Amino acid sequence: MSKFDTLKKLMYFKTVKRKLVACEIGPNYQLEDGVIALKLLVLLPIYHIFKKQIHQDKIIKNIFSDSSYIQFVDSGRTAMTLLLRSLSLDKESEVIIQGFSCVVVPNSVLQSNLVPILCDINETDYNLDLVDAEKKITNKTRVLIVQYSFGIIPKMNKVVEFCKKYNLILIEDCAHIFSHPILINGKEKQVGSLGYGSVLSFGRDKVVSSTIGGAVILNDSSKLYKTRLHEEYQNLPKISILREYQSLIYCILCVFLIRPFYHYGLGKLALFIFRKLHFIGGIYSIKEKKVTSEIVNHSKYSATLSILLQNQLKKISIYKAHRDNISKIYANELDLPVTNYNYLRFPVCVPSSAYSNIKSILRQNHILVGTWYNSIFIPADADLSKLSYNLGDLPICEKLVSNRVLNLPTNIHVTEKDAKKIASIIKPFLISK
Template sequence: MNIPLIDLKAQYKSIAEDLDRVTKEVLSSANYIMGKNVIEFEKEFAEYIGVKHAISVGNGTDALVIALKSLGIGNGDEVITSTFTYFASAEAISAVGATPVFVDVEKETFNIDPTKIEEKITKKTKAIIPVHIFGQSARMDEINEIAKKYKLKVIEDAAQAVGSKYKGRMVGTLGDVACFSFFPTKNLSCAGDGGMIVTNDDSIATIATALRTHGSGENGQRAYNLLNNITEEVETFKGGDDTVYNPLKYYNYLIGFNSRLDAIQAAILRVKLPHLNVWNERRREIAKIFDRELKDSNVVVPTIDKENETVYHQYVLQSDDRESMLSRLKEKGVATGVYYPIPLHLQKVYKDLGYKEGDMPVAEYLSNRTFAIPVYPELTENEINYIVESIKA
């Protein structure tokens, strides 16, 4: 038996008719940039998360970059984040000219350790980016308390956690702004790249909306007026669509980006969003089986804090002899993935920041032990049992 880490074809087949239909509708409409599907998906996603504003962008990394820029973070600033995460969490900080400041994680949840944040705060610190790693929320009450004490902004990196909850509240509603990714492997995914910024702050939303399209047009003017305390009527173009021609886009007010969600991707995401809760619940069901069957084996199963409702973007195990385990699972046809082999503070690109081995012992320990096994919702009972038996063997 061969079981991939995630089976994108299986998900496609389950909703193929709807996906094919909406894709053809967008193609035949010839309205490829912004337009109805993007506007409607933003409304639907905002309603799902429970926020006032959802601003779609080209990918999850752009979401982080634009969120940081919308908060005025840039050269000379510092932003605190986890060292045990995907590179984009820190790369976005560097991309706006700020410096990432890394914090070690909790051994049980892999999330940023709130007890180690305060010691990293300096006069240059402007924000904290907690990463809800593998679909489980970070301890947001403690993080928000620290942020309030030092007047810092909180940007949730929720790329892996769409649909998860913390103390009954949706991830994405727990900070000043939150960022999501719709990369094909995510729980809610498109057929390419896509991302979303969500916030309840009108000013952040206005600036982010302008920044995603070159800081131009009516949105650029609104952001410019906001930043410069100007009160005036902003002209709105109603004579066509952005695919062909919008005369207002040739008037620029801010230095922004070209980061728009394609209409086809928005249409695909609109089809998938109503299925998300069911898919996430299926991931939790599979995880319960793994928890039960593997708890007495020679691997360590994930720990989920009691206040969290995780979505298991990854089901991550720990092994004292990871390489041997991965090799034998490969022989049995069970795909695995190592998340993450090198903590960010030890990445060569950040060598100049002066971190060394031993600075963040928990993340370094986990980086030598953790690996993910398949947990996608289309797994069959036979496949689940085969994964369990293969690990036990």
């Protein structure tokens, strides 16, 4: 038995009966990530003295070999802003984005002096509705951002065709998906390689995580765009040591305190106290939450966090196979179609009258489902008037954000037994959409 297995047994012996099953709270972090984060926490000052570099080559390996340019930054939102700015579009050019998303997406558009055009989504795949997008095309529309909500791949042939038809630049927001094959006109490609460029996120609840982090990928091989993107990247400040500490502490706390003891009160209390003390950073700044064109906290990535990310990437195929397996169980048990999407979270549409009831029964069973998305842009304090949003503009989004979509966890901590239990709780409430 390895030392990790022994430690695991000791740590989880008492807590296993009430272990946390959740979409959030370090869903990818396992014991060895916690141990690595602890070591990094101790070594962080030394890394800074010796100016440790990000070993980009090690991170990239074969994963992004087709990209023309890649840079690692502190978040998906920074990556999106860099990519949009590298286009140097006329001020006020329009960018099509979907509702049922995160406020940082329209923020990135505004931070690039562009105008976000909000479009509705398809009820079937939670991704951009091209029919609505078509109605909103003007002679200023230049860019379309596709989202891959929950890891679901929309009909990308149609999206690519649509962009060609209206001469739009395609950007893939891959915050919910990571290196997945996709057929475009019969040819196998990878998500993230279909348009001008794409954005990855290594945020705390993503496919792989280093608490914060992201990458910008440029597929266009022209020198002009590469140079512009590189200049934008060079202008970013270095990451602050405080954010590095906060990110490592988050991992350590999730592994050793919050996850194992969540249901004993201690985990929840620790989360509350460490947030208040700023030992754990917030996901959004106050300005970001409200919708802003101001750039907040953007920086390069951290050499230290890249070590944590490398460890996560080593496990990517295990994570993916696990997510596939758990998603299949949900689909089979809930009589939903089995797909080949690698669900980051498994979305299930329930009647809004039953939503709170289901959530509370699940909570009684120590299961915390996710709430992507319970407002047109999360978090709910986003000031939609700054995006010229009027009630009724995106009817499908409005319908789905009103307590309809439960996100079931698919992460490595969810066992087959957990998945069956979750499905058995939800099934009686389920209606067809």
